[in-house]
Amino acid sequence: MSSPTTSAPEPPRYADRPEWSDVIPVEQYENVNPLAPIFYKDIYKDAADYFRGIVKTGEKSQRVLDLTERIIRLNPAHYTAWQYRYETLLAIEADLEDELRLMDELAITYLKTYQVWHHRRLLMLKIRKPATELVFIAKTFREDAKNYHTWSYRQWLLAYFNDDSLWSGELDFVDELLNADIRNNSAWHHRFFTVFQSGVRDGEQDTERILRRELIYVKQSISLAPNNASAWNYLRGILDHNGIPYSKMIAFVQPYTLPNDDQKADLVDLDNPPPSKDAHLPCAAAVEFLADIYEAEGGDSMLKATELWKSLGNEHDVARKKYWEYRIREGLRAIQT
Amino acid sequence: MDDGYPTPTSISQKATVALLVQPPISPSSASKIPQGILDNNLHLGYLGRHLLQGLPARYTSQDASQSWLLFWSLQSLSLLKVELDEGNKKRASDTILAMQNPAGAFGGGPGQAPHLLPTYAAICTMGIVGSPSTWSQINRPSLYQFFMSLKEPDGSFRVSQRGEVDVRGVYCLLAVAKLLGMMTRELVLGTREWVRSCQTYEGGFASATIGVGEQSAPLGEAHGGYTFCALAAWVLLESEFPSDKGSKSINLKSLRRWLVNMQGDEDELYGFRGRTNKLVDGCYSWWVGGCFKLLAELEERRGMSGKDAEEPIWNPEGLKQYILYAAQHPAGGLRDKPPKSPDMYHTLYCLAGLSVAQYAATASTTTSTSTTSSTSTSPTFRTIAQSAPSQTSNAPPSLNATDPLFNLTQTHAEAMMAYFKSGEVEAFQ
Numbered sequence A: 001m002s003s004p005t006t007s008a009p010e011p012p013r014y015a016d017r018p019e020w021s022d023v024i025p026v027e028q029y030e031n032v033n034p035l036a037p038i039f040y041k042d043i044y045k046d047a048a049d050y051f052r053g054i055v056k057t058g059e060k061s062q063r064v065l066d067l068t069e070r071i072i073r074l075n076p077a078h079y080t081a082w083q084y085r086y087e088t089l090l091a092i093e094a095d096l097e098d099e100l101r102l103m104d105e106l107a108i109t110y111l112k113t114y115q116v117w118h119h120r121r122l123l124m125l126k127i128r129k130p131a132t133e134l135v136f137i138a139k140t141f142r143e144d145a146k147n148y149h150t151w152s153y154r155q156w157l158l159a160y161f162n163d164d165s166l167w168s169g170e171l172d173f174v175d176e177l178l179n180a181d182i183r184n185n186s187a188w189h190h191r192f193f194t195v196f197q198s199g200v201r202d203g204e205q206d207t208e209r210i211l212r213r214e215l216i217y218v219k220q221s222i223s224l225a226p227n228n229a230s231a232w233n234y235l236r237g238i239l240d241h242n243g244i245p246y247s248k249m250i251a252f253v254q255p256y257t258l259p260n261d262d263q264k265a266d267l268v269d270l271d272n273p274p275p276s277k278d279a280h281l282p283c284a285a286a287v288e289f290l291a292d293i294y295e296a297e298g299g300d301s302m303l304k305a306t307e308l309w310k311s312l313g314n315e316h317d318v319a320r321k322k323y324w325e326y327r328i329r330e331g332l333r334a335i336q337t
Numbered sequence B: 001m002d003d004g005y006p007t008p009t010s011i012s013q014k015a016t017v018a019l020l021v022q023p024p025i026s027p028s029s030a031s032k033i034p035q036g037i038l039d040n041n042l043h044l045g046y047l048g049r050h051l052l053q054g055l056p057a058r059y060t061s062q063d064a065s066q067s068w069l070l071f072w073s074l075q076s077l078s079l080l081k082v083e084l085d086e087g088n089k090k091r092a093s094d095t096i097l098a099m100q101n102p103a104g105a106f107g108g109g110p111g112q113a114p115h116l117l118p119t120y121a122a123i124c125t126m127g128i129v130g131s132p133s134t135w136s137q138i139n140r141p142s143l144y145q146f147f148m149s150l151k152e153p154d155g156s157f158r159v160s161q162r163g164e165v166d167v168r169g170v171y172c173l174l175a176v177a178k179l180l181g182m183m184t185r186e187l188v189l190g191t192r193e194w195v196r197s198c199q200t201y202e203g204g205f206a207s208a209t210i211g212v213g214e215q216s217a218p219l220g221e222a223h224g225g226y227t228f229c230a231l232a233a234w235v236l237l238e239s240e241f242p243s244d245k246g247s248k249s250i251n252l253k254s255l256r257r258w259l260v261n262m263q264g265d266e267d268e269l270y271g272f273r274g275r276t277n278k279l280v281d282g283c284y285s286w287w288v289g290g291c292f293k294l295l296a297e298l299e300e301r302r303g304m305s306g307k308d309a310e311e312p313i314w315n316p317e318g319l320k321q322y323i324l325y326a327a328q329h330p331a332g333g334l335r336d337k338p339p340k341s342p343d344m345y346h347t348l349y350c351l352a353g354l355s356v357a358q359y360a361a362t363a364s365t366t367t368s369t370s371t372t373s374s375t376s377t378s379p380t381f382r383t384i385a386q387s388a389p390s391q392t393s394n395a396p397p398s399l400n401a402t403d404p405l406f407n408l409t410q411t412h413a414e415a416m417m418a419y420f421k422s423g424e425v426e427a428f429q
C-alpha cells in the first residue's frame, strides 16, 4: 500500500494497549445501517471508538492528549477532537507553550485546515505572545503565500493585540511578498488592511503623505505589469476609501487605454509611470477605469463611456460582454431620467 | 497575459490554462464529455456507488462532515431529477438523526459536538428525504437555545462552543432558522451590520470582520465561498426583516463588479475563480454563479432593475463549457479541474452551478416547466422527471432548478417551511 520511504511502523491500537483497558470503546453507529459509510482504516476506527468512549465518561487527562493527537494527525478536520483537546489542556493545566510548539509542526503539515489555526488562536489568547507568532506566520508563507487561514490569523493577531510595535513591520513585510509576486492578492489585501483599516498610528498621522505614498506604489505596480487585477482593485479601493474622484487619475490611466504603438516615449513623469514596453495593451482594466471617469462626469461624457464599454464587450474583454451591455443600458438610463 | 513579467501567480495560471485546453482523457467507451454533454447516467452511477456501497478510506478527512456527504450526494440527485426509494430515504433520515445531539444541533457524525455547519447539511438533507413524521424529530426548542448560546455581542455567531466566528456559520444558522421557522428579531439582532462589515474594498466578502479601534476591518480578502454566504445571509435577513430606507446597505455596485470579474476568460473555459488572481475551480460555479440570482433579488427589492432584468449580466453559456468539458470526470462525478479526481463536494457544486447556468441562459427566452413522470429506473433510484441531454447550446434545462438561498429544490424547501409554519408543531420559544 504505502511506499517504503513513507511507511513508519504503525503505532499500537488502543484496543491492544493494557493501559487503556479501562475505557469502553463506543461504536459510531448503533442500530443504524448508515447511508454513505466511510471505510476507515483500522487505526482510525480504533482511535475514534476510544475517543467516543472518553467523551462519554468525560475524562480529561494526559492520555487524552495522546489520543486526540492521534486522531488529529489522521484527520485534522475532526473539530470535536480539537475542542476536547483544548478543554483537556486547560483542565490538566498543561504547558501551553509546549502545545504551541507541537502546533508549529501541525500547522505546516495541515496548512489548509480551519482547526489548526483556530486552536492556535485559542492558545494565543492565553499565551499572549503575538510577536513571535508573526515570525512563524512569515515562515509558513514560504509554503503557501495565499493561504486564507494564515492571512486572517495574522490580521486577527495584529488587530486583537493592536500594539504599535506589532504593526511597525507590516508594510515592509507586505513589500517583500509583493516583490516576490506582484499578483498576490492576499498581500494586496493585507496592505489595505494595514494602511487603511487599522486606525492611525504614530508616524502615520499625515494622511495626505500616506495616500500619496500608496498612490505612487500602486501606480508603479501597475506600470510593471498592467494587466494585474489586484493592483487595479487596490487603486480603486484607496480612491473609494478616501473619497477621491477617479478623474484625478486620468493622466495616469490614459496611456494604458491606448495600443502599444501609440505610446509616447517622452519625459519621465514619476507621478504617472507609463506601461512597461512588454505590456499587453490596451489594458481592459484601464479602459474600464476611464469609462468610469466619463460615467461620473455624466451628460455628454456618458456617450464616451458607452463607446468604451462597447469596445470592452466587443474587443478587450469579450468574456464579460453581458456585463458591459448592462453597463451601457444603465448608463443610458441614467442620462434619460 | 503576464505583460512580459512572470511571477508565481502568472506561471501557475499558464500551467492551468494548458491543462484546460487538453481534451479530457476518456478511459471508457464513447464518452459524452468530449461532446460537451452532461453524462447523467455516469454521474448517477458515481453517486449511487458512494451512497450505497460506501466511501473509500481517503474520505476519512470528511469524517467530521458526514451530514455534508449526504447533503452533497442527495442534492446532486435532486438536481439530476432523481430521488431515493422509500427504504433508502428512511436510511438517510436515520443516519442524519443519529448525528443529532441532545443540544438539538447536529454534529459532523454520531457523538460529535454540535456545530452550525453540519446542522445546515443535516436539516437540508432532512428536507430532501424527510416527511412530517421525521421532521417532528427535529428538536427545535433545544436548537434555538443552542443558536442563542453561540451568539456574540457584535451580532455574529461561533460555529460551535469555543469555535471560530465566520460568515459560513452565520449563513448556515440563518438558512436553518428560515427553514425551521425560527427567525426571530432576538436571534438576528446585530447580525445585519456584522455581515455588512465583511465586505472588502474589492466588493466581495471576507470570512469575518474584527474591530480595530473604532473601525472594523474584514479578516482576509474577498472570497467566493464567503461572498455567497454573506450575500445569502443578507437576503435572508432582508426578506424576513426589511431594512429601513436610511440604514446602511452593502455596496451592490462593487459586489456586482467583483462577481463578474471572477468569471474566467475563454482560455479558462469561462469557469469561475474564488479570489482575484487565483485559479478557476468548478465549485465556484455555485459559490459565485449562485450569487447572481441573489443579487437580482436585492435589486428588484430596491426597484433598481429595469424591464430587461431577466437578461443575465454574466456569461452562463460560457460557464456550461467549463463544467461540461473540464469539470466532468470521465469516470463519473465532477471536480475542481483536470487532472484532479472528482469528489462529492465538487459534484454538487458543479451541478448546482450548471443548473444556475441553464436557467439563466434560458430565462430571457423561455420559461421552463418540468414534466413529472415517476418512471422507475431501478429499485433504488426513481426518476422524478424526464431529463434531456444538455448541450452547451441554448437548450432547455436538463437539471432541476435550485433555490439560491438554500441550494434545495423549491419543492423541498417550501414543504419544509410550510410544515414548520403549521399549527401542529410545538413552539420553540
Ligand SMILES: [Zn+2]
Pocket (backbone or CB within 6 Å): B281, B282, B283, B284, B336, B346
Ligand atoms: Zn473547489
